Amino acid sequence: MPRTADHEERRRQIAGAVSQLITTHGLDAVTVARTAATAGMSVGLVQHYFRTKDEMLLHAFREVSARIRARVEARIRDGVEHKRPIARVMAEVMTEYIPLDEARRTEYRVARAFAGRSLDAPALAAVDTETACKLRDDIARAVHNGKECGEVEEDVDPLPAAIRLTAVMEGLALQVYREPEDAAEATVAPCVTPLLEAELAVVFTGECRQYAR
Incomplete structure (x- = not known):
């Protein structure tokens, strides 16, 4: 039915x-x-x-992933509409995975719980791995697109670049989450965007030919 x-x-x-x-x-x-x-x-x-509990947790994780994906796609659409460089759009996209507010903190906690549970549940582990690989592949695709438009040098390999950017994003997310919620806004959170932009600048070193005037 x-x-x-x-x-x-x-x-x-x-x-x-x-x-x-x-x-x-x-x-x-x-x-x-x-x-x-x-x-x-x-x-x-x-x-x-x-x-079972695992079925409920899996569905909760997928709901969280869908919400993040919807925000990411909105960021990308807005970036295309306003002709923003890929690097700037990527900085905005990556912040959606970092627990900078109550909603994202809840999402991050659910994702961590799911990842922890998946250590002993092969079916959950497969979903966790698939989700992580998809995120890394999305970033690699952005790097590839950057090569096509001139923001990334031709000799840059998208996969290692994506692994590095993903690791930085995940590390920042953990740093923010570990900080007491009432202190994060004044301590770690202000560092997030500058650090993401600095890491992206290592990869996206050129100017977009499509949007350059």
Whole structure:
């Protein structure tokens, strides 16, 4: 049977409850019973949609990934519309993966919980690896596009460049997350954009021929 809008809304509601529990109490707090209570549903209804904790966590992770992807695509569309250099768009895109506000901090906590759980769950590990590789490949594609438009030198290999940029982005995300939330805005957060721009400047050394005047 095709999924109805009500079906999808309930799945999103359950995913939101999982995220809330992880953010407030940690992964160990996520049980079917607690998720049901947080979502305002019966245990039986939650089990109708998700049989196990791992299924709920996987769906919550995919919901988080979809939200980030939607913001990233909006950044890219805006960059194309306003003819911004790829390097500038990439700086904006990469900040979407860094927990600089409450929403992104929640997303990051869910992603960390998912990655931790995947260490002992091969099915989750496959999704975690696929997601990480896709992000790295997206960055490599941006570097390749930079070569075509003149922002990146011809001899730059997109894959090593993408690995480096991904590592910097992930490291910055962890640094921000580890800082107490009430202190991050005054300490680590102001360093994020300058550091990303500095790393991108190592790769994107030229000027876009398409947008140059």
